[in-house]
Amino acid sequence: MSAVDLPAETLAEGLTGWLPEQRFFAGKGRTITAITPQNVVPLADLEGGGTLYDTIVDVTFSEGEPHAYQVPVVATWDPLPDADHARIETVGGLRLYDAPWVAGATGVLLTLLGESAQRGPVQFVREPAASWTPHTGFPLGVEQSNTSIRYGDELLLKLFRRVAPGTNPDLEVTRALAHAGSPHVAAPLAWIDGAVAGAPASLGILQPFLRTGTEGWKMATASVRDLFGEADLRADEVGGDFAAESYRLGQATAEVHRLLAQVLPSTTVGQDDCRATAELMRRRLDDAIEVVEELRPLAPALYAAYDRVAALRGEIPVQRIHGDYHLGQVLRTDSGWVLLDFEGEPARPLAERTALMSPLRDVAGMLRSFDYAARSLLAEREASAAGDPPAAVYRAAEWAERNRSAFCDGYAATAGADPRDSDVQLTAFELDKAVYEVVYEARHRPHWLPIPMEAVRRLAGG
Numbered sequence: 399m400s401a402v403d404l405p406a407e408t409l410a411e412g413l414t415g416w417l418p419e420q421r422f423f424a425g426k427g428r429t430i431t432a433i434t435p436q437n438v439v440p441l442a443d444l445e446g447g448g449t450l451y452d453t454i455v456d457v458t459f460s461e462g463e464p465h466a467y468q469v470p471v472v473a474t475w476d477p478l479p480d481a482d483h484a485r486i487e488t489v490g491g492l493r494l495y496d497a498p499w500v501a502g503a504t505g506v507l508l509t510l511l512g513e514s515a516q517r518g519p520v521q522f523v524r525e526p527a528a529s530w531t532p533h534t535g536f537p538l539g540v541e542q543s544n545t546s547i548r549y550g551d552e553l554l555l556k557l558f559r560r561v562a563p564g565t566n567p568d569l570e571v572t573r574a575l576a577h578a579g580s581p582h583v584a585a586p587l588a589w590i591d592g593a594v595a596g597a598p599a600s601l602g603i604l605q606p607f608l609r610t611g612t613e614g615w616k617m618a619t620a621s622v623r624d625l626f627g628e629a630d631l632r633a634d635e636v637g638g639d640f641a642a643e644s645y646r647l648g649q650a651t652a653e654v655h656r657l658l659a660q661v662l663p664s665t666t667v668g669q670d671d672c673r674a675t676a677e678l679m680r681r682r683l684d685d686a687i688e689v690v691e692e693l694r695p696l697a698p699a700l701y702a703a704y705d706r707v708a709a710l711r712g713e714i715p716v717q718r719i720h721g722d723y724h725l726g727q728v729l730r731t732d733s734g735w736v737l738l739d740f741e742g743e744p745a746r747p748l749a750e751r752t753a754l755m756s757p758l759r760d761v762a763g764m765l766r767s768f769d770y771a772a773r774s775l776l777a778e779r780e781a782s783a784a785g786d787p788p789a790a791v792y793r794a795a796e797w798a799e800r801n802r803s804a805f806c807d808g809y810a811a812t813a814g815a816d817p818r819d820s821d822v823q824l825t826a827f828e829l830d831k832a833v834y835e836v837v838y839e840a841r842h843r844p845h846w847l848p849i850p851m852e853a854v855r856r857l858a859g860g
Contacts, residue, residue, distance in 0.1 A: 402449040404473040404492070406435040409453055412487035412494040413469065417457070421542045422559035423467070424745050429460040436466065437593060439518045441510065444502045448474030448495075452520050452601070454561065454594055466594050468561050468601055470497035470507075498545045498557060504535040508549060511588040511604055519593040520601070528587035543744040551609040553587070557602045558741075561592075562748045566600035568741035570752075571718060574661045575654065582650045582737050584608060608736060611729030617643065618725050618771035618801070625797055626775065626790060640797075641804040643735075644768070647728060648808025650735040651764065655719070655757040656813065663754060664717035669710065676708035679830045686833045690840045692851060693833065699858035700829055707826045714823075716754040723760040724767035761809065761817045762827035765802050766835065766853065772798035773849045829857050 410433045417423055418430060436454040443449050451471045458464040471486065472478070472495040484499030497503040509532045510522045535549040547555040558566055569589050576585035590602035617640060624638030658664075683700055687693045693700075720727065721742030729736045742751035772794040810816035817824055835850035 401443040402473045402475065402492070404438055404440075404449070404451050404453075404471065404494075406438055408489045408492055409435050409438060409471065409494070410455070412489045412492075413455060416486045417455075417467065417469070420559075422544065424543075424560055425457060425459060425465055428462060430457060431460055432456075432458045434458070436595065437519060439520050439592075441517050441520065442506045444472065444474075444500075444506065446478065446502045447476050448472045448478065448493075450497055450503045450506055452517075452592065454592065466561050467559055468557065468592075469559075470503065470557065471495065472497045472500050472503050498537045498547055501534040501536070504547050504549075504555075505532060507547070507555060508532050508535065508553070508604075511555075511590070514588075521591040522588065523591060524588040525586065530587075548607055550607075552607055553604060554584075554607040555602060555604045557590075558600060558744075560744050561594050561599050561601065563594050563597035563599050564748050564752075565598075566603070566741055567718075567721070567748075567751050568739060569600050569603045571658065571662070571720075571740040572603070572605070575657055578657050578661045580654060580657050581733060582654050582735060583740075584736060584738070608729050608731050611731045611736060614643075614647065614725035614728040614730060614735075615767070615771065617730060618768070619775065622772055622775055622794065622797055625793055641800050643730065644801040644804035645808035645811075647735050647764070648805040648810075649812045650728075650737070651723075651760065651805075652809045652812035654737055655717070655760070658719065659715070659717040659757075662718040664715065665754060666713035667716050668713065669708075671716075672710045672714060673708045676704040676826070679704045679707070679826060679833075682830065683833055686837045689837050690847075693836060693854065696854055696858050700833070700854070703822075703826050703829055703858065706822045710822060714756060716756055718752070719755050719757050720760045720763075721751055721755070723763040725764070725771060726767075756823060756827070758817055758820055758823050759827050761806070762824055762831055764805060765824075765828060766831045766850075768801045768805065769798045769853055770849055772801075773852070774846065777846045777849055825857055829854065832857065 413433050417433065434456045436456055439452045441450045441452055451473060453469050453471055454466055455469060456464055456466055474493050475491060477493060478495060478500060481495055481500055484495040486494040486496055511524055512530060512532060514524045515522045530553060533549060535547040535555065538546045538548055544559050545557045569586060572583050573586050575583045584605040586603050586605055588604040589600065592599055592601040621638040621640035680701060683697060687697060720737060720740055727738050729738060776790060776794055806816060806818050832850045832853040836854065839847040839850060
């Protein structure tokens with residue numbers, strides 16, 4: 399028996415108001431009908447008081463599929479000092495805290511990983527060659543779909559929040575690439591396995607903390623700011639020109655795709671699959687038009703682009719890919735570019751995230767990200783009523799095109815094939831991504847809506 403018992407009904411009551419307010423909760427706007435704990439597993443009693451639990455809870459809604467979430471909890475009868483920011487709720491005198499924000503709990507998690515401990519269905523697995531000194535950690539507090547805990551300048555533990563049966567792609571893909579010797583991933587040192595709906599599932603992954611890394615998005619937008627600050631210089635004349643890094647990022651991306659095709663399943667598909675891909679994109683466009691009416695006049699051109707995909711013949715290579723690739727998913731370290739977060743879009747079903755796809759989808763995602771980096775600063779200036787002279791709009795477009803081209807050049811140099819030669823697929827994938835962005839911006843950042851809308855018009859030839 400643990401020092402502090404946590405009944406399932408107490409946990410459910412405590413999470414009722416807290417869980418829907420968390421950034422990782424993907425069911426915002428939906429009516430919750432029940433929160434039902436699947437697993438409530440005691441991991442350890444904490445020295446400062448209370449018991450650390452790992453819990454998996456089901457969330458059901460009035461309509462649509464249910465979700466499962468991992469919520470590590472510290473349960474205690476006495477208040478934890480300096481932990482008010484982590485408090486979930488007090489139920490019947492029992493205080494519940496969000497464990498990643500409790501220093502003592504973070505230290506226990508790292509210790510359990512180092513010991514390859516097992517607690518009921520929760521298994522902590524350490525790579526045989528990995529070792530570290532146990533100490534406390536602190537959440538980064540910057541992610542939405544997961545929670546990452548930093549341990550000094552050495553380690554980063556990512557706890558998956560929305561979970562599903564099966565191995566999380568981030569763990570599966572990163573391990574496969576690391577074992578193949580890729581320098582472009584942070585090799586897993588340990589991970590946490592558990593159970594969701596009675597089936598094995600991934601709960602977390604421990605990797606080196608890349609302290610010398612700088613996020614690609616920050617580097618790219620800094621380059622754009624440098625360009626805007628030099629009124630008389632072209633993009634290739636500015637000291638902060640990013641094109642050389644874009645080229646190297648293209649090389650790294652192609653190398654990761656090459657390795658993925660070798661170490662994980664890959665194949666080729668024919669016209670039936672191309673037709674299915676085109677039909678899926680058409681359906682997504684139809685749904686998007688219901689949300690953003692401005693897409694409707696452009697729909698015929700988009701349908702035509704998708705029809706060209708449906709008409710493709712021959713063998714089309716498909717494989718495992720990143721699945722959610724953009725400048726925020728890459729770090730520039732002292733040794734080169736490192737790709738992060740291979741789990742794909744967490745809101746999508748696991749089967750969809752692990753499906754074999756064309757690597758051109760990743761290329762299209764990064765090309766869209768260059769476009770966003772160039773134009774996001776314009777969008778912010780527009781929102782502040784500063785406005786944008788035509789020269790600024792032109793210079794943003796120049797920067798985007800220069801870096802898009804450099805990325806493709808680097809990719810082609812390593813892959814031996816230029817992604818721009820597959821223009822039918824690449825254009826369709828860019829359009830599909832831009833349509834998704836249109837819906838997202840319309841719902842969350844209306845002042846950024848012109849960014850993807852301009853891209854849709856350009857790619858559609860309008």
